[in-house]
Amino acid sequence: MTKQKAIGVGLTALLATIATLLAKVPGLTMVGPLILAIVIGMVVGNYTKAAQNGGEGIAFSSKILLRIGIILLGLRLNFFAIQGLGLTGFLYAIILSSIAFFTVYGLSRKLKMDPSFAVLLAGGTAICGAAAIAAIAPVVKAQEKAVALSIATIALIGTLFTLIYTGLYPLLVPEDKPYGIFAGGTLHEIAHVVGASSIGGAEAENHAIIVKMLRVMLLLPLMIFIMWWFERKKKVAQSFSFRKLPIPWFVFGFLAMSLVQTFGFLHEDAVQWLLGIAYFLLAMAMAGLGLNVKFRAFQEIGPRLFLAGLGGTIVLVLFGALLIPLLF
Incomplete structure (x- = not known):
């Protein structure tokens, strides 16, 4: 490992450690280490020269370690554990994720945002925030x-709605199980879901996490759909084939880890240890992304990102509430 690479990797590891510790502070738990890491990275990158000699290592963290973290994140998915809500739970997740994705994408394009910005923000809103955007x-x-801008936007909106849910809990969906389903189906980050659902008690939190995991399951088909969509647009005049899709190798790793968890090939303690590593690697990647973002970038597109994300989230929340009495 070169000196520049070591400096960059070491810096992202330090920032990830700080973010992980801060995420345990009351009031910051709902934000989570991934969001804190990217915010800290942006502050350090804009106001210090710490990243000046670590470009190679920062790129390694934000690209290679990111993919390894996403692969290990597949261990969160246990296909047997989510059977409790049955077909209606899965249908709820599919409908809401689809509505969120196409609403945010449509709003983003109406606001004349670049397609990559639109897809990232839409995917983060529909599935699981920062992790989905990174994937x-x-x-x-x-x-x-x-x-970085998409993750920061999702973090801000998700935290805002988590606080709203917590404050208005008795007025939203006062029963524990429906409230948990609602929170899991409409909030972005897993940290947001846990933070908002905990006020409803253990039953609300359990159902919230299950619905959230159902949405996380949709990450793989969404990625395949996006690859097909982008490739099709590039090859309008050519014959299209699914075999030509440039599927990233880490997609198969993510699926493999999901199967490992589902069939119990690893002890639960080992799974939790590996998930801890996954989130730390993702925090390093987020710190690396933040280090390369300048605050002036927010002035160019920040308001439009926020409007698209906010509009899509409001639509998601409304449909999430309307579907509960129909499906459950």
């Missing part, structure tokens, strides 16, 4: 600026 980014070959 989709290599598929659409998004620039680091687009990834």
Whole structure:
């Protein structure tokens, strides 16, 4: 490992450690280490010269370690554990994720945003925030600026709605199980879901996490759909074939880890340990992304991103509430 690479990797590891520790502070738990890492990275990148000699290592963290983290994140998915809500739970997740994706994408394009920005923000809103954005980014070959700004926008909107849910809990869906389903189906980050659903008790939190996992399951088909969509647009005049899709190798790794968890090939303690590594690697990747983003980038596209994300989230929340009495 070269000196420049070591400096960059070491810096992202340090920022990830700080973010992980801060995420345990009351009030910051709902934000989570991934969001904190990218925010800290942006502050350090804009106001210090710490990243000046670590470009190679920062790129390694934000690209290679990102993919390894996403692969290990597949261990969160246990296909047997989500059977409790049955077909209606899966249908709820599919409908809401589809509505969120196409609403945010449509609003983003109406606001004349670049397609890569639109897809990242739409995917983050529809599936699981920062992790989904990070997974989709290599598929659409998004620039680091687009990834960082999309994650920051999702974090801000998700945190805002988490606070609203917590404050208005008795008025939203006062029963524990429906409230948990609602929170899991409409909030972006897993940290947001846990933070907002905990006020409803153990039953609400359990159902919220299950619905959230159903949405996370949709990450793989969404990535394949996005690859097909982008490739089809590039090859309008050519014959299209699914065999020609440039599917990233980490997609198969993610699926393999999901199967490992589903069939119990690893002890639960080992799974939790590996998930801890996954989130730390993702925090390093987020710190690396943040280090390369300049605050002036927000002035160019930030307001439009926020409007698209906010509009899509409001639509998601409304449909999430309307579907509960129909499906459950």
